Amino acid sequence: MASKKLKRLDLVFKDEQDTEAILKKTFSRPESDIINDLISSGLKGRGGAGFPTGLKWKLTADTKGDEKYVICNADEGEPGTFKDREILSKVPHKVLAGMAVCGRVIGSRKGFIYLRGEYKFLIPDLEREIERFHQLLEKLGCGFRVEIFTGSGAYICGEESALFESMEGKRGEPRNKPPFPVTHGYNGKPTVINNVETLAHTYSIFKYGPEKFRDLGVQDSRGSKVFSVSGDTPVPGIYELEFGMTLQKFVDDFGDGDTKAVQVGGASGFCVPRKKFEKTIIGYQGKLTGESLPTGGSMMIFNSSRSMYNVLHNYLDFFVEESCGQCTPCRVGTQQLLLGIEAVKKGEKPSSYLDKLLELAESMRITAKCGLGQSVANSFASIVENFKEEMIY
Amino acid sequence: MSEMINLTIDNVPVSVPEGTTILEAAKKINVRIPTLCYHQDLCVAGNCRVCVVEQKGTDRLMPSCAMPVSEGMEILTNSLKARSARKHVIELLVSEHRADCTRCYKNGNCELQELSSEYIIGEDGFIDLIPYKEYTIDHYSPSIIKDDSKCIRCQRCVRTCNELQKIGALAVAYKGKDMKISTFFEKPMFEVVCTNCGQCVNRCPTGALTEKTYVDLVWSEMNREDKHVVVQTAPAVRVALGEALGMEPGMIVTGKLVAALRRLGFDSVLDTDFTADLTIIEEGNELLQRLKKALVDKDPAAKLPLTTSCSPGWVKFIEHAFPGYLDHVSTAKSPQQMFGALAKTFYAKKINVEPENIVSVSIMPCTAKKYEADRPEMRSSGYKDVDYVLTTRELALMIRQAGIDFASLPDDDYDSIMGESSGAGVIFGATGGVMEAALRTAYEVVTGREVPFENLNITPVRGMDGVREATIKIEGALPEWSFLEGVELRCCVAHGLANAKKVMDAVKAGTVNYHFIEIMACPGGCLGGGGQPIPTNEEIRRKRAEAIYREDAHKPIRKSHENPEVIRLYEELLHEPLSETAHKLLHTNYRARDRY
Numbered sequence: 001m002a003s004k005k006l007k008r009l010d011l012v013f014k015d016e017q018d019t020e021a022i023l024k025k026t027f028s029r030p031e032s033d034i035i036n037d038l039i040s041s042g043l044k045g046r047g048g049a050g051f052p053t054g055l056k057w058k059l060t061a062d063t064k065g066d067e068k069y070v071i072c073n074a075d076e077g078e079p080g081t082f083k084d085r086e087i088l089s090k091v092p093h094k095v096l097a098g099m100a101v102c103g104r105v106i107g108s109r110k111g112f113i114y115l116r117g118e119y120k121f122l123i124p125d126l127e128r129e130i131e132r133f134h135q136l137l138e139k140l141g142c143g144f145r146v147e148i149f150t151g152s153g154a155y156i157c158g159e160e161s162a163l164f165e166s167m168e169g170k171r172g173e174p175r176n177k178p179p180f181p182v183t184h185g186y187n188g189k190p191t192v193i194n195n196v197e198t199l200a201h202t203y204s205i206f207k208y209g210p211e212k213f214r215d216l217g218v219q220d221s222r223g224s225k226v227f228s229v230s231g232d233t234p235v236p237g238i239y240e241l242e243f244g245m246t247l248q249k250f251v252d253d254f255g256d257g258d259t260k261a262v263q264v265g266g267a268s269g270f271c272v273p274r275k276k277f278e279k280t281i282i283g284y285q286g287k288l289t290g291e292s293l294p295t296g297g298s299m300m301i302f303n304s305s306r307s308m309y310n311v312l313h314n315y316l317d318f319f320v321e322e323s324c325g326q327c328t329p330c331r332v333g334t335q336q337l338l339l340g341i342e343a344v345k346k347g348e349k350p351s352s353y354l355d356k357l358l359e360l361a362e363s364m365r366i367t368a369k370c371g372l373g374q375s376v377a378n379s380f381a382s383i384v385e386n387f388k389e390e391m392i393y
Numbered sequence: 394m395s396e397m398i399n400l401t402i403d404n405v406p407v408s409v410p411e412g413t414t415i416l417e418a419a420k421k422i423n424v425r426i427p428t429l430c431y432h433q434d435l436c437v438a439g440n441c442r443v444c445v446v447e448q449k450g451t452d453r454l455m456p457s458c459a460m461p462v463s464e465g466m467e468i469l470t471n472s473l474k475a476r477s478a479r480k481h482v483i484e485l486l487v488s489e490h491r492a493d494c495t496r497c498y499k500n501g502n503c504e505l506q507e508l509s510s511e512y513i514i515g516e517d518g519f520i521d522l523i524p525y526k527e528y529t530i531d532h533y534s535p536s537i538i539k540d541d542s543k544c545i546r547c548q549r550c551v552r553t554c555n556e557l558q559k560i561g562a563l564a565v566a567y568k569g570k571d572m573k574i575s576t577f578f579e580k581p582m583f584e585v586v587c588t589n590c591g592q593c594v595n596r597c598p599t600g601a602l603t604e605k606t607y608v609d610l611v612w613s614e615m616n617r618e619d620k621h622v623v624v625q626t627a628p629a630v631r632v633a634l635g636e637a638l639g640m641e642p643g644m645i646v647t648g649k650l651v652a653a654l655r656r657l658g659f660d661s662v663l664d665t666d667f668t669a670d671l672t673i674i675e676e677g678n679e680l681l682q683r684l685k686k687a688l689v690d691k692d693p694a695a696k697l698p699l700t701t702s703c704s705p706g707w708v709k710f711i712e713h714a715f716p717g718y719l720d721h722v723s724t725a726k727s728p729q730q731m732f733g734a735l736a737k738t739f740y741a742k743k744i745n746v747e748p749e750n751i752v753s754v755s756i757m758p759c760t761a762k763k764y765e766a767d768r769p770e771m772r773s774s775g776y777k778d779v780d781y782v783l784t785t786r787e788l789a790l791m792i793r794q795a796g797i798d799f800a801s802l803p804d805d806d807y808d809s810i811m812g813e814s815s816g817a818g819v820i821f822g823a824t825g826g827v828m829e830a831a832l833r834t835a836y837e838v839v840t841g842r843e844v845p846f847e848n849l850n851i852t853p854v855r856g857m858d859g860v861r862e863a864t865i866k867i868e869g870a871l872p873e874w875s876f877l878e879g880v881e882l883r884c885c886v887a888h889g890l891a892n893a894k895k896v897m898d899a900v901k902a903g904t905v906n907y908h909f910i911e912i913m914a915c916p917g918g919c920l921g922g923g924g925q926p927i928p929t930n931e932e933i934r935r936k937r938a939e940a941i942y943r944e945d946a947h948k949p950i951r952k953s954h955e956n957p958e959v960i961r962l963y964e965e966l967l968h969e970p971l972s973e974t975a976h977k978l979l980h981t982n983y984r985a986r987d988r989y
């Protein structure tokens with residue numbers, strides 16, 4: 001096993017039971033201070049989009065509205081990802097505290113946890129925790145209340161606007177943006193929607209101040225991140241690590257000594273081949289508002305026994321099924337990519353057809369309606385370009 | 394006043410109010426951006442993605458139909474990046490499509506076909522997905538054919554059925570590659586709540602939803618020596634047919650329509666407007682009789698409000714959605730069915746042809762009329778009263794097939810008898826028209842004087858607002874109608890089934906207190922019917938409505954009860970309104986249906 005161990009962090013999962021003190025302290029501060037702390041901490045969304053959390057809260061706080069909502073996105077549908085489940089079962093109070101402070105800051109009295117259908121088993125414990133939390137809020141004179149909403153099980157319902165549609169009793173189809181959730185979210189009202197992990201991080205920031213969080217990580221990627229490590233690794237599981245490590249370091253630690261590639265960020269993320277491990281830094285890659293950066297935290301390790309054709313085939317199978325189907329580039333494009341690589345493999349199409357497919361993937365990236373269709377090109381291009389021979393022979 | 398936003402589109406500066414979309418802004422400077430899922434009547438979906446444009450300095454393209462303008466935008470609608478992505482989108486749609494245009498009913502009037510010809514979708518496109526798909530073609534409905542292999546999933550139909558019509562017969566089912574437009578439990582259209590209104594058909598950009606056509610059957614009937622083929626033309630056809638034959642919207646083509654029908658070989662060319670006038674006499678008297686029973690006799694069986702019954706989509710809707718209110722619907726048949734019943738009785742006798750040798754064809758702006766003609770109730774003559782219903786579009790097709798240069802046809806007149814009509818019959822084609830026609834007659838029956846509106850134009854019931862209310866105070870009632878003296882007749886007009894639902898919900902809740910309600914299933918009334926030329930939109934509906942009111946204004950006779958042929962019909966056959974013969978031929982009944 002690897003020699004140089006990456007430091008395991010314990011910010012998110014540390015069992016801290018000082019919610020009352022933290023809420024008391026935080027509630028007594030001006031809302032703008034809280035927002036400024038969040039902004040200066042450098043915290044960005046851990047659910048996929050990587051949007052600066054403080055800015056999101058600020059935009060929602062600045063929007064006038066008689067009713068606003070705080071939604072915790074616990075849909076966690078990305079295959080190979082289970083960090084949000086862990087957070088909700090181990091430290092739910094941190095998530096709830098984050099929601100309550102958000103409610104305070106933006107002027108909302110209502111929060112929802114949108115829970116993935118498969119996580120129904122968490123409900124009894126969560127309900128108890130919410131009950132306790134409500135009592136605490138009452139004691140602090142805070143009217144904020146949280147409710148659980150169970151999702152339908154479709155991957156696309158993790159996309160924020162599809163999630164709102166689903167909560168409103170409609171088919172889970174992403175909406176046009178703009179308008180964005182900060183002005184038109186659930187029920188058309190200003191809404192903050194944050195990932196489970198994002199909210200858990202706010203707890204630490206309120207407790208320790210923004211500096212401690214900011215000191216971790218690099219440039220645009222601050223703090224720690226919970227990763228779900230899977231694939232060809234002797235030690236699969238959930239790990240909290242500091243942002244900014246190279247992929248080489250990660251592989252040294254988690255690989256089985258024969259790692260050929262790592263898929264960073266799951267099906268919608270990027271596949272990094274061995275030769276780029278050293279140059280690849282795990283973080284937000286300098287982009288601020290990308291729709292689907294690989295922040296879900298899935299790290300899938302492939303060793304040299306794996307066929308990258310099969311890997312890509314699996315991802316495309318997933319997209320072909322999980323696309324909501326409403327927009328052309330994604331619904332039809334995913335089918336074409338899948339049948340296309342099959343045809344090349346079988347020799348029914350020349351290898352040059354892969355170039356046409358790469359162009360198609362690029363068109364999908366710039367024309368699809370939501371992050372799902374836009375990010376198919378990530379895995380497609382990174383696998384096809386780096387493992388072309390495996391696609392053909 | 395909203396703020397003005399300045400931007401450039403293809404380097405042309407344009408200034409538009411805040412909230413305008415890029416697509417609308419482009420239209421202002423005559424730049425056409427291709428669209429498929431967009432339709433003026435519907436909320437924006439932004440799902441087809443053919444309307445994508447480039448904003449300078451932005452990585453991703455934007456859907457111009459859904460993207461509001463912002464200050465300083467520099468939009469390129471036709472950059473290489475936008476064009477090639479758009480071409481990919483069209484190629485993808487074609488790859489998912491059973492693209493056999495030469496065998497397709499929409500060949501020549503199809504938005505996908507137009508775009509693929511503009512963008513030269515060649516042979517070397519993507520893999521044909523049709524062999525990998527299961528699809529169904531539902532041809533069981535008498536009105537509508539739904540062919541999933543021609544569907545581009547733009548959801549125009551779904552939005553039409555759910556927003557405009559609030560029926561919900563169509564919905565999106567499944568996701569990913571299997572996503573499709575479906576009905577309740579994927580039953581055939583004729584087994585679900587579909588009203589056959591055809592509004593979805595009118596908005597479908599491809600051949601996925603089309604009317605069931607009877608053109609070939611009508612041709613072969615006309616070819617038979619032993620048959621006498623009678624044709625009737627609905628009011629709204631004459632203000633729209635021209636559009637399908639290359640003319641501008643808003644042209645009145647009544648004379649050419651008659652001439653064309655004669656050339657096609659119809660033996661008698663008659664007018665549904667005649668029975669529209671007849672409907673007014675029957676329905677108007679039904680209203681007055683009900684008012685008497687309700688106000689004087691206090692008869693609980695006399696239900697008010699009375700609603701109209703001439704729109705078969707509306708009738709099927711109320712049968713499904715408000716079955717407890719069927720005794721509010723006028724028992725008077727629609728003009729089409731009154732005509733049909735008379736064609737094989739009264740008219741057959743007049744021209745000395747055995748009823749079984751009469752073939753009765755109607756030209757309608759409507760797809761629900763096909764279904765109405767099929768209803769088992771519609772056999773008062775002992776035969777199927779109306780044998781074939783053709784839409785305005787189908788008639789245009791026949792005219793093209795016959796090689797007739799429609800625009801240059803000389804005007805011709807309807808045959809007699811059952812060819813004469815009043816202006817009141819004409820305005821049946823517009824929302825509010827039945828109400829206006831009924832008031833013109835009812836008011837005069839009660840008071841002996843004309844309705845107190847300038848030139849008989851009852852403007853409060855005209856227009857395009859979804860629900861309109863009007864009250865008319867009856868003053869100077871004749872002795873036999875003295876119970877109506879001073880009564881304020883409360884009327885309501887609604888068009889589009891979403892509005893119909895609104896009104897019926899209010900009636901049910903008891904928050905409104907109307908005497909008479911006119912409801913048309915289609916937005917704008919029949920002039921916006923599902924069988925009318927494509928496209929139909931707000932502007933075109935307005936032009937057709939203007940044409941209808943123009944036609945009314947020029948008619949020498951403006952009131953149904955003054956139609957000499959109607960008067961003659963009562964003298965020779967019916968004797969008086971609501972008589973036994975009238976009931977047998979001209980009235981019907983309704984049935985409660987399931988909610989799904």
Ligand SMILES: Cc1cc2nc3c(=O)[nH]c(=O)nc-3n(C[C@H](O)[C@H](O)[C@H](O)COP(=O)(O)O)c2cc1C
Binds near residue numbers: 073
């Ligand atoms: C296809 C798709 C699936 C998504 N699934 C999830 C999810 O399961 N959980 C999540 O937190 N965010 C998911 N997102 C991202 C959300 O849309 C949204 O950006 C996120 O919840 C915002 O929270 P954050 O700012 O805290 O990251 C998904 C996005 C897309 C496009």
Ligand code: SF4
Binds near residue numbers: 322331
């Ligand atoms: S990109 Fe895919 S998932 Fe997103 S809206 Fe389009 S079809 Fe649906």
Ligand code: SF4
Binds near residue numbers: 492493499503506
């Ligand atoms: S729907 Fe349009 S594109 Fe498709 S086969 Fe028919 S005419 Fe051709």
Ligand code: SF4
Binds near residue numbers: 558587
């Ligand atoms: S015909 Fe009318 S009711 Fe039937 S599906 Fe179409 S829009 Fe809906």
Ligand code: SF4
Binds near residue numbers: 546551597598602
């Ligand atoms: S049936 Fe027609 S209108 Fe409906 S989604 Fe398909 S192509 Fe669009």
Ligand code: FES
Binds near residue numbers: 430440441457458
């Ligand atoms: S017309 Fe704009 S996305 Fe379809």
